[in-house]
Amino acid sequence: xxxxxxxxxxxxxxxxxxxxxxxxxxxxxxxxxxxxxxxxxxxxxxxxxxxxxxxxxxxxxxxxxxxxxxxxxxxxxxxxxxxxxxxxxxxxxxxxxxxxxxxxxxxxxxxxxxxxxxxxxxxxxxxxxxxxxxxxxxxxxxxxxxxxxxxx
Numbered sequence: 224x225x226x227x228x229x230x231x232x233x234x235x236x237x238x239x240x241x242x243x244x245x246x247x248x249x250x251x252x253x254x255x256x257x258x259x260x261x262x263x264x265x266x267x268x269x270x271x272x273x274x275x276x277x278x279x280x281x282x283x284x285x286x287x288x289x290x291x292x293x294x295x296x297x298x299x300x301x302x303x304x305x306x307x308x309x310x311x312x313x314x315x316x317x318x319x320x321x322x323x324x325x326x327x328x329x330x331x332x333x334x335x336x337x338x339x340x341x342x343x344x345x346x347x348x349x350x351x352x353x354x355x356x357x358x359x360x361x362x363x364x365x366x367x368x369x370x371x372x373x374x375x
Contacts, residue, residue, distance in 0.1 A: 229276055236268040269346050277339055281332065 240246065240263070249259045290296065291304030303311070312320040344350050 229272065232275060233268065233272055236271060237264060240264050240267050266346050270343055273339065273342065277335070280335060284328070 246259060246263060249263055254262075288304075288306035288309060291306035292310055295307070296304050309321070309324060311317075312324070
């Protein structure tokens with residue numbers, strides 16, 4: 224997803240929110256345009272844009288590895304880029320290096336996903352941390368909506 228599509232998506236999100244009923248209600252209550260923008264529009268438009276563009280991190284990282292290999296760009300003190308190191312690890316059968324790199328980059332993207340979840344909690348007031356329950360040392364998210372389960 225390139226910059227033009229992000230701008231187009233942002234514009235669509237903002238115009239959709241501007242037309243909603245709760246913006247009209249906020250204007251009726253006498254809130255200033257800045258307060259409406261900060262409290263209502265940013266909170267509702269920010270997260271879909273953030274989640275839609277989060278895949279760009281994977282594309283940028285993968286693309287940089289391929290670009291380093293094609294153009295032989297030096298990336299560290301040894302004169303090799305990360306892409307060249309990963310390619311040499313495959314051809315030299317360095318399985319431990321390949322396993323480490325897969326686990327390391329998987330962990331980086333896992334931490335990035337947790338960061339996105341924390342951002343969602345900070346931006347959206349309807350989402351809170353569930354008290355008392357933890358998963359792998361992290362709090363599990365839940366919304367404030369309590370849905371009753373029906374027994375059939």
